[in-house]
Amino acid sequence: MQLCELTIGNTQVRNNIFLAPMAGYTDYAIRKLQIDMGAGLTFTELVSAKGLVFGGKNNNTLIYSGDNKDKTAVQLFGADPYYMRSACESDYLRDFSIIDINMGCPVPKVYKNGEGSALLKDIKKAESVVKECVKSGKTITVKIRTGLKYGDDIASEYAKMAENSGAKLITVHGRVREAYYSGEPDYKAIEKAKHSVKIPVIANGGIFTESDADKMLEQTGADGVMIARGAIADPFLIARLTNTEHKHDLKSYILEHLTLSSKIYTDHTATVEFRKFVPYYFKGISGVKDLKLALCKANDLQELRELIEKGV
Ligand SMILES: Cc1cc2nc3c(=O)[nH]c(=O)nc-3n(C[C@H](O)[C@H](O)[C@H](O)COP(=O)(O)O)c2cc1C
Numbered sequence: 216m217q218l219c220e221l222t223i224g225n226t227q228v229r230n231n232i233f234l235a236p237m238a239g240y241t242d243y244a245i246r247k248l249q250i251d252m253g254a255g256l257t258f259t260e261l262v263s264a265k266g267l268v269f270g271g272k273n274n275n276t277l278i279y280s281g282d283n284k285d286k287t288a289v290q291l292f293g294a295d296p297y298y299m300r301s302a303c304e305s306d307y308l309r310d311f312s313i314i315d316i317n318m319g320c321p322v323p324k325v326y327k328n329g330e331g332s333a334l335l336k337d338i339k340k341a342e343s344v345v346k347e348c349v350k351s352g353k354t355i356t357v358k359i360r361t362g363l364k365y366g367d368d369i370a371s372e373y374a375k376m377a378e379n380s381g382a383k384l385i386t387v388h389g390r391v392r393e394a395y396y397s398g399e400p401d402y403k404a405i406e407k408a409k410h411s412v413k414i415p416v417i418a419n420g421g422i423f424t425e426s427d428a429d430k431m432l433e434q435t436g437a438d439g440v441m442i443a444r445g446a447i448a449d450p451f452l453i454a455r456l457t458n459t460e461h462k463h464d465l466k467s468y469i470l471e472h473l474t475l476s477s478k479i480y481t482d483h484t485a486t487v488e489f490r491k492f493v494p495y496y497f498k499g500i501s502g503v504k505d506l507k508l509a510l511c512k513a514n515d516l517q518e519l520r521e522l523i524e525k526g527v
Pocket residue numbers: 235236237238239240259260261290317319320358388396419420421422441442443444445
């Protein structure tokens with residue numbers, strides 16, 4: 216895999232391997248761990264633009280990035296150009312230079328409001344959102360899918376629109392909305408998007424191994440890759456791709472995950488949030504059925520720590 220620095224507007228990032236935004240997963244703990252594993256840039260989960268403007272109660276937790284604001288892009292969702300720009304200009308985002316616009320979320324709750332992937336059916340609306348956000352002076356990036364329905368191929372049209380509207384990078388998740396997160400990525404559509412613009416194009420979808428990353432770059436000619444589930448299931452994938460030395464094995468990585476979680480959540484929330492990582496961390500490991508069950512029933516972080524110390 217060809218590693219290189221990337222320039223995104225006025226920001227230089229150390230490499231072209233990015234951690235994707237994942238609602239409920241890429242919180243401060245996971246972003247910090249994956250930055251330590253070498254990720255060139257990480258993304259917060261999607262954050263509501265209106266939530267930032269009106270002071271939603273979870274805003275600070277969602278965007279908390281400690282000392283890593285320069286390696287963190289905040290991803291916004293929304294379809295109202297006014298609120299999207301106001302969110303970019305809000306105090307919450309003062310110290311972040313890169314703001315990503317979500318044009319890929321398939322979830323009905325978001326889609327029905329005309330947000331997320333619904334912007335893929337209204338290019339004029341999508342254009343006004345990008346243009347208005349650019350006026351905030353932030354470095355704006357856009358994350359899209361290849362379309363809404365199987366057979367769609369709109370990534371290059373959207374890439375051109377984003378570039379002409381002032382966006383500085385585009386990520387193409389090589390699947391349509393209908394596919395949600397399954398199936399082969401559409402390499403051809405990503406390749407077409409890559410060759411239709413001058414700004415960097417990042418390819419995303421289905422990267423779980425080093426050879427998946429190689430294949431993605433070979434097939435698409437993209438400037439880099441973005442990894443979502445692969446980085447949760449294999450916490451050291453990004454370290455291997457970026458040749459980053461680190462101190463962790465699975466046990467110490469999970470213990471660090473718990474420690475970092477306790478910085479942003481109450482003990483109870485951190486304990487509950489951890490449960491959804493259990494199937495990822497122990498996938499393919501045999502003889503851990505009882506441990507997995509116990510981890511999902513644990514009452515607090517101390518109990519989780521003790522189980523991990525004993526069991527991994
Ligand atoms: C649980 C989950 C949550 C996600 N949340 C977001 C999100 O907040 N913003 C976004 O742009 N994409 C989100 N995605 C999509 C991922 O960023 C990525 O595009 C998709 O999972 C494909 O990459 P992968 O095959 O490497 O997992 C999410 C995906 C999953 C599975």
